[in-house]
Amino acid sequence: MTRSLVLAALAAALALSACAPRQPDAPAPGAPPAAKGPLPKATDAKAADPAVAIFQANCTRCHRLTDVPGGPKDLSHEGATHDADWLAAHIKDPASHNPGSRMPAFGGKIGDDDIKTLATYLAGLK
Secondary structure: HHHHHHHHHHHHHHHHHHOOOOOOOOOOOOOOOOOOOOOOOOHHHHHHHHHHHHHHOOOOEEEEEEOOOOOOOOOOOOOOOOOHHHHHHHHHHHHHOOOOOOOOOOOOEEOOOOOOOHHHHHHHOO
16 A cells, blocks of 8 residues: 555656646747857846846847847947937837847837836846
């Protein structure tokens, strides 16, 4: 009987482990491959910056704040070419600026205040 109980417990544990959620770093089925290259260096001040947290939570799959040759799009100088209003509109609906954009629209996925915070931050990167 003890052997049966141990085998039943082992079978239950194996069955439950198959139901474990996927790892957060694993891409969702059909998602583009994760961007390669270093993440932005987070100093204590940057780590506390809500814009950096928003960027890291939503953008690092395809973008970086450092140049990686052959890597994802570097946004570390985005403010040199676009202002905060343009960037906010682009984050909400990239097709409004580039109908062929592969970037998904984040309007409705990220709150307007967070989009404004992120756009203001990116506009400050010259």
